[in-house]
Amino acid sequence: MSTPEPDLAPAFAALMDRHRSIRAYRSDPLPEGLADAVLVQALQGGSSSGNLNLVSVVKTQDTARRQALWALHGEQDMILQAPLVLTFCADSHRTRAWLAQRDARLGFADLVSWHTAAFDAMLLAQTAALAFESHGLGICYMGTTLFAMRGIADLLELPDNVLPVTSLVVGWPDEAPPQRDRLPATAWIHDERYARPTPGRIDADFAARELRGRQRYLASSPRMAALWQEHGIDSLAQYYTSPIKYDPDRFAAFSADIEALLAERGWRRSPGA
Numbered sequence: 001m002s003t004p005e006p007d008l009a010p011a012f013a014a015l016m017d018r019h020r021s022i023r024a025y026r027s028d029p030l031p032e033g034l035a036d037a038v039l040v041q042a043l044q045g046g047s048s049s050g051n052l053n054l055v056s057v058v059k060t061q062d063t064a065r066r067q068a069l070w071a072l073h074g075e076q077d078m079i080l081q082a083p084l085v086l087t088f089c090a091d092s093h094r095t096r097a098w099l100a101q102r103d104a105r106l107g108f109a110d111l112v113s114w115h116t117a118a119f120d121a122m123l124l125a126q127t128a129a130l131a132f133e134s135h136g137l138g139i140c141y142m143g144t145t146l147f148a149m150r151g152i153a154d155l156l157e158l159p160d161n162v163l164p165v166t167s168l169v170v171g172w173p174d175e176a177p178p179q180r181d182r183l184p185a186t187a188w189i190h191d192e193r194y195a196r197p198t199p200g201r202i203d204a205d206f207a208a209r210e211l212r213g214r215q216r217y218l219a220s221s222p223r224m225a226a227l228w229q230e231h232g233i234d235s236l237a238q239y240y241t242s243p244i245k246y247d248p249d250r251f252a253a254f255s256a257d258i259e260a261l262l263a264e265r266g267w268r269r270s271p272g273a
Contacts, residue, residue, distance in 0.1 A: 015130065015133060015134055017179070018133065019133060019179070020138070020173075020176075020177050020178075020179060020180075021139075021140045021141070021177075021180070022078070022138030022139065022140050022169075022171075022173045022174075022175060022177070023076075023078045023140055023175065023177075024078065024081065024173070024174040024175040025078055025081040025082035025083075025138065025169070025171035025172060025173065025174050026081070026171065026172040026173075026174045027081060027082075027083065027171075028083070028171075028172050029083045030083055030084060030137070030170070030171070034135065035059060035084060035086070035170070038128055038131045038132055038135070039057055039086075039124075039128055041131060042124055042127040042128040042131050043055075043124055043127075045127060046123050046124055046127040047123055048120050048123070048124075049116045049119065049120055050116075052095055052108075052116075052120075053120070054090060054091055054092050054095060054108070054113070054116060054117035054120045054121075055088065055089065055090065055091055055117065055120045055121045055124050056088075056089045056091040056094070056162060057086055057087065057088055057089070057124070058086070058087040058089065058156045059084060059085075059086055060084070060085040060086075060087065060156075061083060061084055061085075065155070066079055066080060066085055067080065068155055069085055069087075069152070069155070069167075072144075072148040072151045072152055072155065073142055073144040073145070073148060073167070074144050074148075076142070076144070078140060078169050079142075079169060081171065081174070082138075082169045082170060082171030083170075083171050084169075084170040084171060085142075085167060085168070085169055085170070086125075086128070086167060086168045086170060087145070087152060087156060087164050087166075087167045088121040088122070088124060088125040088164070088165050088166050088167065088168070089121060089156075089158060089162050089163060089164050089165060090114060090117030090118040090120070090121050090162070090163055090165050091117060091121075091161065091162045092108035092109065092113050092117055092161045092162075092267075093159050093160060093161040093162045093266075095108050096108055096109065096161060108161070109161060109266050109267060109268075109269040110267065110268065110269065111262070111267065111268060113267065114163075114262060114267040118165045121165040121166065122165060122166060125141070125165075125166050125168060128168065129141075129168060132168075132170050136172075137170055137171065137172060137173075138170070138171060138172065138173035139168050139169065139170055140168070140169045141166055141167070141168060142166065142167035142168070142169065143166075144167075145164050145165065145166050145167045146165075146166075146254070146258065147254055149163055149164055149257075149258065149261055150257070150261055152164045152167075153261075153265070158265075160265050160266035161265065161266040161267065162265070163261065163262070163265055163267070181208060181209060181212050183205055183206070183209060184205055184208075186201070186204070186205055187201075187205035187206075206236075206237075209236065210235065210236045210237075213236040213239075214236055217236075217239065227244050231243060231244060
C-alpha cells in the first residue's frame with residue numbers, strides 16, 4: 001500500500017507566519033554552497049515571463065565590497081553584520097547577446113522589457129527569500145536599491161541592459177521582532193470588480209495600522225517623536241508623505257533619475273537598436 005503524501009499546507013502556513021524583516025544579524029557564515037543552491041531552486045521553482053530568465057543575481061560577501069554597499073544603501077548596519085548581500089538585477093544584456101550571436105532580430109531594450117525583467121527579478125527575490133527563511137535564515141529587503149541604482153550598477157560593473165531592482169540581506173538572525181501588521185483583507189481583496197473604498201471603509205481598514213504605527217515609531221524612538229513634533233505630524237498618513245519619510249518632492253526627483261538611468265543604460269532604445 002502506498003504511503004500517503006504529507007500535507008504540506010500547514011508547513012507552508014507556518015513558514016509564512018514566521019516571516020519577519022530582520023535588521024540585526026550574527027556574523028556566522030552560511031553553509032558552503034547554500035546560497036547558490038537556494039538561488040538555483042528558486043529560479044527553477046518560480047515563474048519567468050516567456051521563460052527568458054531576464055534576471056541576474058550578484059552575491060556580495062567580501063567585507064570591503066559590503067562596506068561599499070553599506071555606504072550606497074544609507075549606511076544600514078545590517079549590511080555589515082550579515083555575511084551575504086544579494087542584488088537582484090533586471091537583465092536583458094545576456095539575452096540580447098544570445099540574439100546577436102544567432103543573427104536574430106535584436107529586442108528587449110524597451111520599457112516593456114524593463115518591466116518584464118524587473119518583475120522577473122522580484123519574483124526570483126521573493127521565492128529565494130522564502131527558501132532562505134525555510135532554512136532558518138533571516139532576510140531583509142533593501143528598498144534603498146531603487147534610490148542608489150546608479151551607484152550600485154557602477155560598483156557591480158553592470159553592463160547596459162542590466163540594472164539593480166532589489167537587494168536582500170541574508171544571514172542568521174540576531175533579533176526576534178514581532179510580526180508586522182498588514183492591512184485587513186477587506187482593504188485589498190475584491191470580488192469580481194474593484195470596490196472603491198468609502199470614507200468609513202478607509203477609517204475601519206486603517207484604524208489598527210494607524211494605532212500600531214504610531215506606537216512603533218513614537219514609543220520606541222524619542223528622536224522620531226521629536227521629529228514628528230518638529231514637522232507638525234499628528235497622524236501616520238501625514239508621516240508617510242512628510243519630509244522625513246516618503247517625501248513626494250524627493251520621490252519626483254528620484255523618479256526623474258530612474259527614467260534618465262533607464263535611457264542611459266539601454267532600456268529606452270528604438271526597435272533593432
